[in-house]
Amino acid sequence: MLAGRSLTANGLSRGSAGNLSVREGDHLLMSPTGSDLGSLVAASLSVLDFEGNLLEGPRPSKEFPFHRAFYRRDRSTNAVVHVHSPAAMAVSCLEPWTEWSAIPPLTPYFVMRVGQTPLVPYADPGDPSQADWIEAIPFPLHAVLLQNHGAITVGRDLAEAVDTAVELEQVCDTLLRTAGLPKRLLSQETAVRLAGKYGRHWTLGQPAAVPPAHS
Incomplete structure (x- = not known):
């Protein structure tokens, strides 16, 4: 699949780390557990229903629950990508900028192509409680960072x-390169305007309360 090869070529997926899925009607097609995203072919994908029952193919990634959470959040979402890319993983280990975005509005392209990106509290990989947290986030988004884990777009x-995953990795790299230095951020008003213009989201001021973190 071109998507898997693109993630590998851009350095976002190494070895068997990460997974991806697409929605097809009432079914999900997902990368199998332990698969190399750069070597995926359509015939090798796992086919599941929305209850998580395997209909065809090999055993899917254990992280199916958070893929399903994104499809449930927004009917316009037809694809989910999860990567352990180096810069995004590093930023996921840091304290978030705000409750609704772990990353500040550093660049216009981050705001235009990704938008606000909250940090999801830590849970063990595959823990369904993490999917519940994602599904309950009360503001729109196209990406999250999983604490101490990686990124989902x-x-x-x-x-x-x-x-979106490529742009998120780039802004995370920029954030790390400028660590400890005075930063010139886009204004909140500019971020809101740009995000809206390009079909993304940026919250102006304090959003509705996010679900409580779990240990």
Whole structure:
């Protein structure tokens, strides 16, 4: 699959780390557990229903629950990408900028292509409580960072979800390169305007309360 090869070529997926899925009607097609995203072919994907029952193919990734959470959040989401990319993983280990975005509005392209990106509290990989937390986030988004874990991005198709993951990795790299230095951020008003213009989201001021973190 082109999406998996693109993630590998851009350095976002190494070895068997990460997973991806697409929605097809009432079914999900997902990368199997332990698969190399750069070597995926359509015939090797796991086919599941929304209850998590395996209908065809090999055993899917144990992280199916948070993929399903994103499809439940927004009917326009047709693809989900999860990667353990180096910069995003590093930023996921830091304290978040705000409750609704772990990353500040550093660049216009981050705001235009990704938008606000909250940090989801830590849970063991595959823990369904993490999916519950994602589904309950009370503001719109196209990406999250999983604490001490990596990134998830979504899109209307796999190409959009991959492009969002690439842009998220780039802004995380910029954030790390500027650590400890005075930063010139885009104004909140500019971020809101740009995000809205390009179909993304940026919260102006304090959002509704996010679900409580769990240990």
